[in-house]
Amino acid sequence: MKNRKLLVVLSMLLALGLLLAACAPAATTEAPVATTEAPAAATTIAPTAVAAEPVTIKVISFLTYDENKEGAEAAVVAAFQAAHPEIKVDFQLLPYADYFTSLKTWIAGGTAPDVASLDLSMLQEMAAAGSIVDLNPMIQSTKYDLSTYYQSTLDMFANNGGQYGLPASYSNVVMYYNKSLFDAAGLPYPDDKMDWKTFVDTAKKLTKDTNGDGTIEQFGTARLWWPYYMLFVGATPFNADATQCTLTDQKAIDGFQAMVDLTLTNKVAPSANDLAAQDDWHMFEGGRIAMYPIGPWSISEFNDVIKDFDWDATTLPSGPTGEKVTFLFGNAYSVLSSSKQQDAAFTFMKFVTGAEGDQIRQDAGFEIAPIKTVAEGSFLKAMVGKKPANAKVFLDSAAFAKSVPTHARWSEIADIISGQLDSALLGNITVPVAMQNACDAINPILAETK
Amino acid sequence: MAQSQSIQQLKIFFAKVKKPVDKYFWAYAFIFPSMLIIIAFKLIPLIVGLGISFTDWNLLSSPEFIGLQNYARLFIDPTAPIVFKNTFYYSLLSVPLNLVISLLLAVALNQKIKGLSFFRTAYYIPVVTASVAVSAIWVWLLSDFGMINQFLNAIGLNSVNFLQDTRYALTSITLVDVWKNLGFNVVIFLAALQDVPEDLRDAANVDGANARGVFRHVTLPLISPSIFFTAVMGVIGSLQAFDLVFNMSMKHEGGPARATSTIGFYIWQNAFKYSRMGYAAALSFALMGLLLVLTIIQWRMRRKWVYGEE
Numbered sequence: 043m044k045n046r047k048l049l050v051v052l053s054m055l056l057a058l059g060l061l062l063a064a065c066a067p068a069a070t071t072e073a074p075v076a077t078t079e080a081p082a083a084a085t086t087i088a089p090t091a092v093a094a095e096p097v098t099i100k101v102i103s104f105l106t107y108d109e110n111k112e113g114a115e116a117a118v119v120a121a122f123q124a125a126h127p128e129i130k131v132d133f134q135l136l137p138y139a140d141y142f143t144s145l146k147t148w149i150a151g152g153t154a155p156d157v158a159s160l161d162l163s164m165l166q167e168m169a170a171a172g173s174i175v176d177l178n179p180m181i182q183s184t185k186y187d188l189s190t191y192y193q194s195t196l197d198m199f200a201n202n203g204g205q206y207g208l209p210a211s212y213s214n215v216v217m218y219y220n221k222s223l224f225d226a227a228g229l230p231y232p233d234d235k236m237d238w239k240t241f242v243d244t245a246k247k248l249t250k251d252t253n254g255d256g257t258i259e260q261f262g263t264a265r266l267w268w269p270y271y272m273l274f275v276g277a278t279p280f281n282a283d284a285t286q287c288t289l290t291d292q293k294a295i296d297g298f299q300a301m302v303d304l305t306l307t308n309k310v311a312p313s314a315n316d317l318a319a320q321d322d323w324h325m326f327e328g329g330r331i332a333m334y335p336i337g338p339w340s341i342s343e344f345n346d347v348i349k350d351f352d353w354d355a356t357t358l359p360s361g362p363t364g365e366k367v368t369f370l371f372g373n374a375y376s377v378l379s380s381s382k383q384q385d386a387a388f389t390f391m392k393f394v395t396g397a398e399g400d401q402i403r404q405d406a407g408f409e410i411a412p413i414k415t416v417a418e419g420s421f422l423k424a425m426v427g428k429k430p431a432n433a434k435v436f437l438d439s440a441a442f443a444k445s446v447p448t449h450a451r452w453s454e455i456a457d458i459i460s461g462q463l464d465s466a467l468l469g470n471i472t473v474p475v476a477m478q479n480a481c482d483a484i485n486p487i488l489a490e491t492k
Numbered sequence: 493m494a495q496s497q498s499i500q501q502l503k504i505f506f507a508k509v510k511k512p513v514d515k516y517f518w519a520y521a522f523i524f525p526s527m528l529i530i531i532a533f534k535l536i537p538l539i540v541g542l543g544i545s546f547t548d549w550n551l552l553s554s555p556e557f558i559g560l561q562n563y564a565r566l567f568i569d570p571t572a573p574i575v576f577k578n579t580f581y582y583s584l585l586s587v588p589l590n591l592v593i594s595l596l597l598a599v600a601l602n603q604k605i606k607g608l609s610f611f612r613t614a615y616y617i618p619v620v621t622a623s624v625a626v627s628a629i630w631v632w633l634l635s636d637f638g639m640i641n642q643f644l645n646a647i648g649l650n651s652v653n654f655l656q657d658t659r660y661a662l663t664s665i666t667l668v669d670v671w672k673n674l675g676f677n678v679v680i681f682l683a684a685l686q687d688v689p690e691d692l693r694d695a696a697n698v699d700g701a702n703a704r705g706v707f708r709h710v711t712l713p714l715i716s717p718s719i720f721f722t723a724v725m726g727v728i729g730s731l732q733a734f735d736l737v738f739n740m741s742m743k744h745e746g747g748p749a750r751a752t753s754t755i756g757f758y759i760w761q762n763a764f765k766y767s768r769m770g771y772a773a774a775l776s777f778a779l780m781g782l783l784l785v786l787t788i789i790q791w792r793m794r795r796k797w798v799y800g801e802e
Contacts, residue, residue, distance in 0.1 A: 143764045146551040167767065171552035314656045314742060319637045454766040457745060464742070465749035470658055483570050 097386045098130040102145065103159035104138040105210055105373055106408050114406030118399045122390060125398075129386045149173060149380065156381035157390055160207060161373050162445055163452045165199055169206040170450035174376040176204035180388045190397065195412035198445050199374045207374030208395040209412035211403060213337040214443045215266065215369040216435045217358050218344075222351035223248055223260070223332040232333060234357040234435075238300070241333070241359035245310035248332035262310035263333040264322035268463050269456075270335075270369055271301035273444045274361030279459065284449055284488055287481035289459070290474070293363075299473045300362050302466050314467060337371065338436050342407050345428050355430035357439055370443035372412070410436060451487050458483045545773035552767070562774035572775075574750050575758040578662055582754055583730040585666045586673075590726055591719065594674050598681030599707075612682070616675035623672065627739030630668045631655065656742060658751040665740050665752055669733065677722045684718035685711065713799040720798045724790050728783055732756050755779050 106113030112135075119133045134155075136144065142164050148154050160168060168174045181188065188196060191209060199207035217232065224231055227248055232241070245262025252259045272279065277294035280287050288294065304311040312322060312331075326334040327344065329351050335358055344353075360366040375395055377387045393399055400411035404420045411417045417437060425433035449455055462476035471479070545562055549555035566572050601612055618626060633639050634654035641651040654664040688711050696706045734756035738744055746753030746761065753761075755775065763772035 146764075146767065150551040167550075168552060171550055173552040314748070315636050315653050318631075318635050318656060318742075451766065454768075457761070457765070461745070461747055461749045464747050465658065468656070468658065468748060470749070486568065 096128050096130045097383050098132055099157060099381070099383050099386050099390060100132045100134075100155040101157045101390065102134045102136055102141075102155045103375075104136055104141045105159050106403060106406060107135050107137050114403050114408055117406075118394050118402045121398060121402060122393045125393065126389060129389060131390065149378070152380075154378050154380045156383050156387040157375055157377055159210065159373055160376050162198060162371070162448060163456075165207050165374055165376060166201065166448040166452060167450055168376065169201050169204070173379055174206050175379050175381075175384065176206060177208065177377065177388065177391070178203075178205050180384070181205065184388070184392075186392060190414060191395075191412045192414060192417070192440060194370060194440060194443060195372055198370065198372050199376075201448075207376040208391050209372050209374050210395045210399070211409040212370065212372040212412050212440075213339060213409040214371070214436065214439045215270070215335050215337050215358060216355045216430075216439055218326065218334045218336055218340075218353055218355050218430065220326070220329060220332050220334075220351050220353050222353075223329065231354070232356050232359070234438075236356070236359040237364070238359055238362045242304075242308060242310065245304075245333060246308060249308075249310045258309065258312075258316075259330060261312050261316075261325065261331050263304065264325070264331050264335065265301060265304055265311045266335045266369070268298070268301065268460055269446045270367070271297045272447075273369070274358075274365060274367040275300075275363050276365055279447050279455065280449070280484070280488055284491070287484040287488065289477040289484070290481050295473055295477055296362060298463065298466070298477065302463075302473055305467055306469055314464070337369075338409055341425075341428065341430075348429075353429060355432050355435050357435055366442045368439045368443045370440070370445040372445070373409075449488075450491055455484055455487060541773045541776060544769055545777055547770045549769040550767035551769055555770070558770070562770045563778070565771055566774065566778055569771075571750060571753070571758065575753045575755050578750075578752065579731055579733065579754045579756075581662060582666050582669070582733050583727060585663065586670050586730045587723065587726040589667075590670045590673060590677055591722060593670070594677035594722075595681055595719070597674065598678045598685055601678065601682060602685045612678075615678050618672045619675040621672070623735040624739055626668065626672050627736055631740055634664055655740060656748055658748050661741065661748060661751045665736050668740065669730070669736055672736070673726075673729070677726070680718050680722055681715065684715035688714045716797060716799045720790070720794050724787060727786055727790065731779065731783055731786075734760060 101119070103115050106115040115135055116133065119131050122129075123131055145154070145158055145164075154173075160174075165174070180186075192212070195209035195212045196205065198212075199205065199209060219232055221231065229244060229247060232244065236244075241263075248260065248262040249258060250260040251257065272289075272294055275293050275297035277288070277291060277297050279289055279294075305313050312325065320328070320330075322331060322334065323336070323340070325331045326336070327347050357366070358368050375391050377384055377391065381387050395412070397413050397416055400413045400416040401420060403409075404411045404416050405424070407424065410421055421437070422433060446452075459480050462471075462480045465471045466473050466476040544555065546557060546559060547555035548558045548561070597615060601608065601615070605611075635641070636651055636653065640654070644651060652660060655661050692710050692714075693706050696710050701709065733754045737746060737752050737754050737757045738760070741752040741757075742748050746757045756779075759772045759775045759779070762768040762775065
């Protein structure tokens with residue numbers, strides 16, 4: 043009996059020992075360092091066969107992440123590695139979900155990467171917090187030529203005269219249309235001159251209860267992400283110096299009213315409830331949406347999946363006030379302020395956002411390259427024989443593309459607005475009330491961040 | 493042989509150590525490993541969290557001390573009263589409902605019926621199923637074209653937007669919570685019911701008590717400590733509700749229009765979405781204070797109704 047008791051205690055101590063060992067990774071990694079010191083000392087006597095010690099930079103990215111296959115970004119990094127053996131890249135491709143949370147946690151824990159891919163709102167938050175560097179000094183000192191990029195894609199990642207990232211990909215929204223549905227209804231195809239009234243009227247004609255059961259099976263269109271309806275009337279969520287919420291201005295109310303009307307009054311776009319059963323992406327694939335606003339990330343899947351009908355693309359219609367606007371989305375690479383290898387990091391940035399990196403990404407069909415020569419050469423060339431036939435529309439749309447407003451607290455402000463718009467879309471409150479509620483919540487946030 | 497020899501040596505070693513600490517040594521030896529984990533992953537984060545609640549920290553820049561501003565914010569933040577109200581609703585609906593249904597189920601499952609072990613297992617399966625899976629299935633069932641609405645349509649009723657309508661969304665999620673956690677209480681109650689001595693019931697029967705009387709005056713008082721335990725745990729668990737809200741609310745946003753945002757969900761949003769670590773920590777301590785007060789109240793009240801405590 044006594045022996046057994048002792049055995050229990052011993053096994054418990056062993057388990058505890060293992061636990062402690064697991065808790066202290068620092069101790070285990072220190073040991074090999076100590077052992078490598080001796081050979082390192084020995085090589086200093088021997089003549090140097092190897093070049094200077096390569097610097098290592100840590101890079102994380104969500105670009106081209108795909109849970110099913112290795113993303114093209116790994117090939118971009120491999121190409122860099124071949125061209126620059128003096129810089130060793132410790133590269134990690136991560137899913138977009140939780141990406142920013144992980145990055146922030148690493149920064150807080152002092153294990154931040156040197157370079158990270160960022161989307162627009164992440165970049166603005168990081169820039170406001172001083173976590174990423176202004177690249178202008180390095181651009182000037184290395185005489186890096188920025189004229190190869192589309193200016194609008196550079197502007198997206200600039201703030202107060204600082205250039206906080208170099209664009210790696212961009213996309214804008216165009217309007218796909220299901221030719222077969224237009225043919226069946228005997229309507230002319232939409233073109234880039236379509237105005238808002240014609241758009242809504244056409245959408246009404248294409249919205250149908252095809253099997254007569256009282257619910258709509260075929261929708262004229264689908265709603266875009268809500269900020270679009272603010273941009274397309276020239277409204278903004280707050281004034282220029284971000285001190286006052288301006289959503290209660292008539293312009294903003296009219297814009298959002300047009301959005302709510304699509305679903306509530308005209309019923310030409312699926313409601314949240316319709317979308318819960320099948321999202322608009324799959325509805326379009328299934329031939330249930332006639333005019334679908336979407337970006338180039340849809341090209342590869344739609345070409346694979348859509349077999350039953352013919353489709354093409356044109357620009358988005360102009361807004362109720364006649365302005366023509368589309369969404370501009372983009373992703374950039376940025377250098378972290380905490381990086382001790384900023385020169386190596388910038389060398390990496392120039393390569394992966396430059397013509398060579400862009401070319402690999404573009405060949406893999408990922409969005410559109412911000413480098414003009416790549417976009418105009420490869421994007422259109424790659425689109426030959428694919429749909430939409432009018433692929434040029436993606437490049438043409440860049441002329442009137444606007445990006446989402448930015449603010450250091452944008453994700454919080456966006457949640458407030460979208461929450462209020464949800465209520466308005468359900469018909470629980472009117473648009474002016476929703477905007478009043480939103481401003482009541484947003485103004486304190488603006489006051490606090492000043 | 494060598495083995496027993498080394499054991500012998502260890503025995504001598506422990507015999508020496510044993511002298512001053514004696515019987516407490518073993519107690520501490522057994523407590524130590526779990527205490528270590530509690531200190532590393534609960535107590536230290538708790539203290540650090542309290543510190544963070546007095547700062548403005550977005551994870552990116554270094555924390556800035558702002559005193560009690562985060563706690564003051566609780567009273568001016570227009571979203572705070574909504575999430576507290578939602579959480580109370582969640583708790584007030586789920587805890588009593590769970591107790592009543594699971595007690596009835598436990599009584600039923602305590603009978604000698606056919607397929608007993610099947611039923612006992614069946615009710616416990618949702619408890620051990622990942623809440624992500626439970627959520628995914630219920631989102632399907634509750635959707636516009638889901639089985640529940642198809643059933644409602646079949647009997648001539650209109651479809652209900654269970655998860656998209658501000659009036660029903662929170663109730664729907666709360667009821668899924670009740671369904672998921674029912675089995676836990678059933679197991680506790682079953683164990684308690686089986687501890688009720690047969691002779692006490694027999695005695696009551698001899699005295700002329702009917703089945704209801706026996707349940708009301710013999711069984712119920714004897715299992716009241718278990719009811720107390722499940723009630724306390726239920727209140728704590730429901731006030732911390734997060735996972736089902738995250739997984740089932742529209743676009744994972746605690747919507748529509750904040751209708752399903754609970755305190756736990758809002759803490760997560762502030763910490764990891766809005767980068768307001770300080771405010772998230774303050775909200776956590778407010779929730780902890782609330783739980784403490786409610787638990788103390790329950791603890792005091794137990795003298796009034798829990799058998800053996802009066």
